[in-house]
Amino acid sequence: QKEVEQNSGPLSVPEGAIASLNCTYSDRGSQSFFWYRQYSGKSPELIMSIYSNGDKEDGRFTAQLNKASQYVSLLIRDSQPSDSATYLCAGYAGNMLTFGGGTRLMVKP
Amino acid sequence: GAGVSQSPRYKVAKRGQDVALRCDPISGHVSLFWYQQALGQGPEFLTYFQNEAQLDKSGLPSDRFFAERPEGSVSTLKIQRTQQEDSAVYLCASSLEVLGNYGYTFGSGTRLTVV
Helix, strand or coil: CCEEEECCEEEEEECCEEEEEEECCCCCCCEEEEEEEECCCCCCCCEEEECEEEEEEEECCCEECCCCCCEEEEECCCCCCCCCCCEHHHHHHHCEECCCCCCEEEEEE | CCCCCCCCCCECCCCCCCCCEEEEECCCCEEEEEECCCCCCCCEEEEEECCCCCEECCCCCCCCCCEEECCCCEEEECCCCCCHCEEEEEEEEEECCCCCCCCCCCCCEEEEEEE
């Protein structure tokens, strides 16, 4: 079992809707969490980080962390076709980021 | 430099050939990481450097894989006697902070195809 788990998708949402991406992790020593966006054939790009329980908002993106439930999520409001990509969840522990397998998001016009 | 630079962008190697992949991190970044990303998968940790010291190499899949960062800046990942299962994108990332707890900046990666 991977230490960071994500549903591989694809998650399909209509343009303008809210996309909800979820991630669970097994290492309770994980100190912080990150969401990366990866377009096909490109490298991962950091879009959100979250370090404490609760919500963190940045523009159309909201990251949520619940350490008791070992759960991280990313909400994308007003989804755009340009948001179509694979979203990678990562937890930081032991000097490294451990990534999930990614969720492919498709936003349909 | 402005970003993490990796070369070559693409490499095709015949099985059994040795390859060397280069990473030039952002100037002044202390931490440097190598990851391997197979098609359709998330990146998998290979190794971590703090300056020139290789502090963690637990992710290297076999003794055919070797990484170095002799002067604490440019790093090279070497794969000896390449096998088909080594085909993947090799990503390098760097971080200003020692622990890299604030996320990494990734390079564009090297896509290795072993034929």
